[in-house]
Amino acid sequence: MKLLISALLLLFNVAVFAQSNQFSGNYTRTLGEEGKHLIEYKLTLNPDGTFVFYSYSNVKGGVPQEANKYGKGKWIAKDNLISFLTNKQEDFDDKYTLDFNNSTARFITKNPRDKSDKVVKTKLQFLESKIFWMERIDLFKI
Template sequence: MKLILTVLLLIFNLITSFAQSNSFAGDYTRSLSDTEKKHIIEYKLTLNQDGTFEFHSYSKMQGGIPPENNKYGKGKWSSKDNLITFSSDKKEDLNEKYTLDFNNSTARFVTKNPRDKSDKVVQTKLQFLESGIFWMKRIDVFKI
């Protein structure tokens, strides 16, 4: 009886851990601009089911040098509890196009607690806590 109960608990934990990682996968975005659209900053992060990710940052600044800028990053992600850790292999993931190194980057997955029955709206997001990319710290990207 104890063996059956132990096996069932183990299976339940495995199913829960797989379901949790699948909820992280998807597209996340953030767009910042002024009212006259002279300055635009857009971020797009895609977390794939297979544990890989792609990131694109676009900025358009009137009077900036250069006026438009695109930056890309890719690599692998993993989750533990509500923290997502990003890594980039310098040989495989970084090249002329993909220049952003996401090593040492960590983000928190924020969503409404399922036990919260209030009408409060909490938009699902990733909040970057740490990153080797200085401008990524404290950036929030929202799930589409």
């Protein structure tokens, strides 16, 4: 009986780890052009369930014209939805100031059963976030 339970737990852990590897990786999005307005977003989902986010903006005539913003925390996946969590004591300091609590993104990829030539870029589409400029942003997997 103990052997059966151990085997089931091992299979469950392998399945959970394999599922998180589907989502983990680097995601990016660049809006604008060099020399004009430029906004870049970079998100890294680590296989251990942590994430790091970086945003760079250079807006001509903006106040401030150039800005760097950072965020970090943990992520969990359920079906194709990824939820982001930040712990105020661990994930915030002078550099990491973005609060990703209650942020949710949908993982979008081509369905493996779709045998057509249609190209679907793998991406995360943010559905909701306390960070107003993150809602409806698509970040593409690289």
